[in-house]
Amino acid sequence: MSQFHIFTGAIRGWQEACAHVPALATATAGAAVELDLGCGKGGFLLELAERYPERTVVGAELMIGRLKRLLKKVEARELANVALLRAEAWEFVAFHLPDALFDRIHVLCPDPWPKARHRANRLVTSEFLGRITTKLRPGGVLHLATDDPPYFERFRGAVDGLPELTLDPDGIADIADIKTDFQRRWEEQGKSLQRIVLRRTP
Secondary structure, eight states, X not given: OOOOOOOOTTOOSHHHHXXXXXXXXXXXXXXXXXXXXXXXXXXXXXXXXXXXXXXXXXXXXXXXXXXXXXHHXXXXXXXXXXXXXXXXXXXXXXXXXXXXXXXXXXXXXXXXXXXXXXXXXXXXXXXXXXXXXTTEEEEEEEEEEESOHHHHHHHHHHHTTOTTEEEOGGGGTTTTTOOOHHHHHHHXXXXXXEEEEEEEOX
């Protein structure tokens, strides 16, 4: 697979970056594709891409500084199977992603917004899960994780009422050892990560 970096210095806003998504769908036709939504510093994405060079791994992140640093890491490791997008997660999923594009989507350690007045900012809701499920190919896997127990319960509640998603812990068995940058930090503090792994029914 040829190198396919969507993020460049010429892209000033996430809307412009999202304009490249149809090209991504064409370039990855027939190949396994995974999305790391909110990829942050990229620890998880980099290890995933190295483990599966035959797959396309898409990283979406809003913070441009993180993307620039991550792009340097991708180039240093000569990873030809990574595409990086500057994107705001909710708008990206709701309005700019083609349906049935991804084999796996990872939403790892989103901001829990623990204060009551900020909870409306939380990403993972029933509406969000309904939207993101349509971006999975039939049989595709949605991988959610957080270190915040109350937010985890919200994850569980948001899954209720979505019959097209079924629990499938084995959906990430091959990558369960890959850790995010946040996860490594939290484990040093004695915290643990809680996950929900779901599969879209064929």
